[in-house]
Amino acid sequence: MSNKIHFSKLSVFLLVVSIALITTGVLLGDNMTIFRKAIFICMECVGIA
């Protein structure tokens, strides 16, 4: 197999942006929004709501 790791300027830039977005999301409490939804049965997902 000839799988390789391919870095480009764009991919490095996107990595930096993604980490910045994740950090911003954590600081703004996005994870709590996700967690509060995820620990209860999602009635929409189950098809009941």
Add this chain to the structure above:
Amino acid sequence: MLVYNADVKRWFTGGISVSPLKNVCVPGLNCYSCPGAVASCPLGSLQNTIGNGKFPFFVTGFLLLTGTLFGRMVCSFLCPFALVQELLYKIPLPKLKKTQKTLVITRKISILKYLVLAFMCILIPAFLYFKNGISSPLFCKWFCPAGTIFAGWPLTALNEYLRSAAGHIFLWKSAVAVSFILWSVFMYRPFCRFFCPLGAVYSFFNRIAIFGIKVDNEKCSHCNACTNFCKMDVLKINDRECIRCGECIQRCKFGAI
């Protein structure tokens, strides 16, 4: 699939996991209401955050990170619903034959997943939030077969209250799930190719993803031996339909992949 749904004991309780890892997302399509799910679905989290009137910084960053690292390789190796479709396709029944005509049709229909992403997952939930002050996850509610199979069916089987509350939406979603189960027997990964919003997101990153396959253009003879047999109807390695499974690597006689 086992890692995503590692809270095994919940499968027997009629409830769901309250793992602290549900603060974060998994890369593939795995409903967070699956009884054993220990982390969150990125699509459900995206719609939920938008439906609460917030810009989804965390989920967007997560999708960007995963896409930049792997592109649609997630579809090959990290998605439970993709695994279900792969296993169903292995059932020894006649398969839809790949011809030039079917290739043209499937390539056109595959645009649908971008419309599902744009409208069901982003624009309509945002519009409904601004109109009504709250919104529900449209894709999860009306369509997602992974949610039905991994969450809806086990929970209604184990939970008497949910079973009594199941109505026409549950029936509709069950019909959608059964359709994809049957379709997957005769056609390779129909949900991934035509409807999956997550595949749509990751497809944007295929050409620049850090990990995965790459074609050496100096060795490539453009014989198309790699794409001729591809079950995803790829026109070129790493195009939007390529799930970077690597099956084409051994097909190339020139060692270009």
